[in-house]
Amino acid sequence: MAHAAEIVRKGRKFDQVLQGARQVFLADGFEGASVDDIARAAGVSKATLYSYFPDKRLLFMEVARLECLRQGEESLALIEVAATPRMVLKEAAERMLGFLLSDFGQRVFRICVAEADRFPELGRQFYETGPMMVRNRLTEFLTECVDRKQMEIDDIELAADQFAELCKADLFPRLVFNIDATFSEAEIARVIDGAVETFMARYAI
């Protein structure tokens, strides 16, 4: 973790700084957030902020790193193996969309996309704790299904990715391009059920 080497972690206000930074970065993005705003939001002087983080970039990376970790931990909740594949898929879809459609998930995504070339490491970090995590969990589960002869899948990783994408149908474009900010239960259920049905039609035995 070379990037954290220069960060001084001791001090009473360290957490305050991170908390304020998180709030402002998430609301305004990297360029949009001013250090003065962050200091104000954190209830801390700019000098204090700079005593912890030598520059804005590093502060941003630390916030992003923590958010990625948080996201990763959340998705680690176990998948119930006792249930039917249909139920498991539905559960997984609900969890995925729960994050993707949340105000918070949306902001993180937007920032990652926007800053992906300014912060090359950031994109990878988000990818690994997000989409890749989802794929791994799903791959695990699908492998079990194949072993139990419930499904027949030649390319399991592709199948996992397909399911993840199916869950975004309609909803994701509308969200990403700011057509809608929230969706009704019915809209979400329509997409999830559709995803499960299509997936099962292809892969269930």
Next chain:
Amino acid sequence: MAHAAEIVRKGRKFDQVLQGARQVFLADGFEGASVDDIARAAGVSKATLYSYFPDKRLLFMEVARLECLRQGEESLALIEVAATPRMVLKEAAERMLGFLLSDFGQRVFRICVAEADRFPELGRQFYETGPMMVRNRLTEFLTECVDRKQMEIDDIELAADQFAELCKADLFPRLVFNIDATFSEAEIARVIDGAVETFMARYAI
């Protein structure tokens, strides 16, 4: 077209300005692009630029509007109805990915996502000439398939959206988060074939 009302269109260098703006905006985004850079790239003085476009925002919107139009026109090429559904889907997938994976498509997407809240109209514009266009074309085709009893689909629009999403499996996240910038023919073929197979498994009679 209220937003274009203030734009003066006459003058020798009008197109030069747009062309330079397109180049710089696409490379650097809205905030990242400086008006001086644009003027330089356009081979035009800043005063001339401002004589056409009263401010940077308006210039950006005009560039984005034209790009959206261009994109829309491109996707309007007819779908060959004589071919089998499988072939039509494959063709549609190739065209979609051709745009999405191109350096240019990627930049436009990135900018739209990043500036979606700074330019509310921009997101909608892109959505309507992009994802919505694709959905409409696909919906048309799928309706024909249903009429011809080649497929059985209860929610045709959802099916269209599903197919579009299936085409993005694996590739899109990797692109968006800057994991990879280009993909091999084999990688693309794998995803397209997978998308067609899954789609047909669900909906073909």
Next chain:
DNA sequence: CACCATATAAACCGATCAGTTCAGTTTCAA
């Protein structure tokens, strides 16, 4: 109490950038 790390407010610096101004030059059509 005295010390020292920590924190603060506010002024300040240098750079960048959108947008303006202006005196002078080019272009082109009548």
Next chain:
DNA sequence: TTGAAACTGAACTGATCGGTTTATATGGTG
């Protein structure tokens, strides 16, 4: 050829922002 419209380049304004500095205050510890 002439005159107006279009264009130029360069300087300038005013504002924002990242980052630094300084003089001062606070609070816990030995």
